[in-house]
Amino acid sequence: MSRNDEIATLLEEFADLLDANGVEYKPRAYRRAAENIRDYPGAIEGLAAEGEDSVGEIDGVGDAISSKVVEYFETGEIEELTELREELPVEMDALTAVEGVGPKSVGSLYEALGITTLDELEAAAEAGEIQEVSGFGAKTEQNILDNIDFAREAHERSLLGEARPYGDQIRAYMAAGDAVEECALGGSIRRWRPTIGDVDVLVGSTDAEAVIERFAGWDELDRVIESGDTKASAYADDVRVDLRVVDPTEFGAALQYFTGSKDHNVAVRNRAIERDLKVNEYGVFREVRSTSSSRTASDDDVEGVEDDDQRAGELVASESEEAVYDALGMEWVPPELRENRGEVEAAADGSLPDLLAEGEVRxxxxxxxxxxxxxxxxxxxxxxxxxxxxxxxxxxxxxxxxxxxxxxxxxxxxxxxxxxxxxxxxxxxxxxxxxxxxxxxxxxxxxxxxxxxxxxxxxxxxxxxxxxxxxxxxxxxxxxxxxxxxxxxxxxxxxxxxxxxxxxxxxxxxxxxxxxxxxxxxxxxxxxxxxxxxxxxxxxxxxxxxxxxxxxxxxxxxxxxxxxxxxxxxxxxxxxxxxxxxxxxxxxxxxxx
DNA sequence: GCCGTTTTCGGCCCGACTGTTTTCAGTCG
The missing domain is CATH 3.20.20.140 (Metal-dependent hydrolases)
Incomplete structure (x- = not known):
């Protein structure tokens, strides 16, 4: 682990502990700083040796975090983090690995029952103590029991080479469904990342119920985690598969959205905002001034006001990815480039690379x-x-x-x-x-x-x-x-x-x-x-x-x-x-x- | 805690799902 990773991991732990304490906004700042330090191409220890100002050059790192970084390199610890750990001495990573349990639940369960480890969590759930805690109930307790063994196995990401053929198989199965008009893989598997957290499948259909039903009926699925009106998640051979169903007219916007990466999409959204546009999984929308000016609290009581906020405004693009990027003045970005490594700027000024294609290697x-x-x-x-x-x-x-x-x-x-x-x-x-x-x-x-x-x-x-x-x-x-x-x-x-x-x-x-x-x-x-x-x-x-x-x-x-x-x-x-x-x-x- | 060609203060990405709740919090992606 590089020292950049080491610092990033500490800051993420800091964020989790703040989250568990119910602190607002700070956790996001710490996570953002952690991410940027992890991605920073140079060595963080070099910056730390130069002082706080150098560390602060990294995006999302300000006075408070840079001084903690320097403190860590000088003393081997971050005092505030040590204090937080003492206040909340839990095995955060192990506990939050349980599906449905996040930092806030960990904080509440420690407060109420003193739970610090997976074993203690399991014992409390078996004893029926968790459903007695405010904010928890019988179903949550049962979910914890159902998911705890899986969390113990400490899942690592699948290799692309294992997941890709598997994703192709799921896609072929879904695409053969009557209600399915379009079907594609999204997420990291579409970007060809070396490792894959889950397989994202996107379907365009006007009959979501039938699509979800078909998905749930797939032979390979071991268990379904959730199943709603437009999305479902399941496990098959320890690989998580996430399905989304969208209207075919919004397929392009959804595919763009669910392909990511998160960093790419943030950069794209920011570009949209600069143009008075809004991008989400349903499309690109232009704010309509005449109606939005009356957008006050009293609107909640007025009948007939647009309640479909996600699709508010004038629709500019949604059917294809090309149209979505075009609406933002960008060329279509090949999925492999969507990592916010300069592709947003390149797509905007027409300087995207003419990428190597399959079949060109001789x-x-x-x-x-x-x-x-x-x-x-x-x-x-x-x-x-x-x-x-x-x-x-x-x-x-x-x-x-x-x-x-x-x-x-x-x-x-x-x-x-x-x-x-x-x-x-x-x-x-x-x-x-x-x-x-x-x-x-x-x-x-x-x-x-x-x-x-x-x-x-x-x-x-x-x-x-x-x-x-x-x-x-x-x-x-x-x-x-x-x-x-x-x-x-x-x-x-x-x-x-x-x-x-x-x-x-x-x-x-x-x-x-x-x-x-x-x-x-x-x-x-x-x-x-x-x-x-x-x-x-x-x-x-x-x-x-x-x-x-x-x-x-x-x-x-x-x-x-x-x-x-x-x-x-x-x-x-x-x-x-x-x-x-x-x-x-x-x-x-x-x-x- | 961080950030700023409309801000040095007042916002922070956001929508779906679940479960615990009677209107919302937590989690996840």
Whole structure:
């Protein structure tokens, strides 16, 4: 966890404790500050060392919070937070993980019953004590009992690679319903985020009841959490699925709204406000001055006054996303860009990138065979790549060295032998086949394969497989400077939900990579997606090439390419930024340079 | 607690759902 994360987590805890105490507005300020500190690209400890004014440069961080940040770095604690913890000594994260229990409930239950842990919460619920507390009742108590085991499992987010096929399945099922006019996935799954909190399904229909009924009847659902007139939530195999039903005429506005991200939508709404427009999930509306001027408290008593506040004003757009953005003077924003990283401004002045498209990648230059830990022969992998539609393939089996245990990697001698075999397969192949290796980068940046051999191979991918913590910038820079290294493979070495991987100064690495004709990989394996979108954007802006590889260990892994393509799009990649959109000849020129 | 080309004070994103309540609070996304 970076120190930015560390501070952000503390501020969020601060917010929860304030919330539990019934404090208004402050919690939101703390959460906003936490979010901005977490997203801040630089190191918070550096700002803290410079003093409160520097910390206060971060959006949403003012005098009070910046002094707490500095205090934390100087003394190791935030005194006010310590006091709040003493006043309310509860396991906040564990308790609020129970569906339906938030900070305020935690505060009330501590006040009334002294509950501090999940075990105490469960005991109190079983004893029937919770329904006696003011504001709680029998149903709330039963809900707590129903949800407490689930909360104990401490759910992590699903990988995109697991959730996406699952979302496609749900969408297909819903789309086949008679009452369903339109159906789409929204939320983070539509933005292709590496991890997914839940699967959002949006349906356009004039018969919401039938749609909700169809949803509830889906075979895969384990249990339904809530089911109202226009939305329902359920769990299927521990994945939360949220359904929304909207009128087909408002489908575009709803899809825009539910695709997010939250930050993107806030920026879009602010742009609307500047234009005297209002955006919500029902559409874009223009304030109607003549009637809104009479909007006073007495209106509540007047019959015939617009009671449908959400749709108040003159409707400007709602049916399609394109119309919604157009009404705000913006180009349609591809979902992968909707993270408030400058896309709102770019869409407004017509400078959105012309993003890489699926189908433009022409080959894979990081793959494995049964010479190392792959499951197939060189010929099978080459045939698989051709069937997939690739123009070329590089065989880059693991070399022995740091991180390659159990005899997985091949020796220099075996590599020499393999080169001959790759060339003989290549002679009969329909596509171009490159020799190669995935060499290991030791902690000091040196490689595990002899230089003369590296010079003879077409493609050298250099990757770290051991000592994957701490700052890896020097290590990767050293490897990128090696004259025969073409690709830095899965640069941070992260494993989503399992390990963070190396801290890398992407700007510095990308600078060196650009100067040395070394490409930085977007590893399309859903457990990695490394580099991620934010880092890709930085690398490209610095001038480096990226390359999208699947790291395939079998022919069916070539299908994972789409996760890499959409990750590249999240990094604003255009076709020319991506090395393997080039044809084989021009790729060869890059490799030989 | 933060923020400001209509404000240094008075607002803070907001709608749906549930459950506990007789008009609203808490939670969630």
């Amino acid at each position: 080959g894979d230059i990081h793959t494995h065979t049964n010479w190392s830990d792959g499951g197939n022969t060189i010929a099978e992998m080459v045939e698989g790549a051709a069937d997939f539609g690739h123009d070329y393939l590089a065989v880059t089996d693991h070399a022995t060295g740091p991180g390659m245990v159990g005899g997985v990697g091949v020796s220099d001698e075996q590599l020499r032998e393999q080169m001959g075999e790759v060339e003989s397969v290549a002679a009969d192949a329909d596509i171009d086949v490159f020799t190669g290796v995935e060499a290991n980068i030791a902690a000091d940046g040196t490689l595990s394969v002899a230089d003369d051999l590296l010079a003879d191979l077409d493609v050298v991918v250099a990757s770290s497989h051991a000592a994957l913590d701490g700052d890896g910038t020097d290590r990767l820079v050293t490897a990128a400077e090696h004259p025969d290294v073409n690709v830095i493979g899965h640069p941070t070495g992260r494993y989503l939900n399992r390990r963070e991987g190396l801290d890398v100064d992407i700007d510095r690495l990308a600078d060196v990579a650009a100067a040395n004709d070394t490409a930085l990989e977007i590893n399309a394996n859903p457990a990695r997606l490394d580099l991620g979108g934010g880092a890709v954007k930085q690398a490209i802006e610095t001038g480096a090439n990226v390359v999208i590889n699947t790291d395939a260990h079998s022919p069916r892994n070539f299908d994972l390419l789409r996760y890499g393509v959409h990750t590249a799009r999240r990094g604003w990649a255009e076709t020319d930024d991506v090395l393997n959109t080039r044809d084989a000849d021009s790729l060869r020129k890059f490799l030989d340079a």
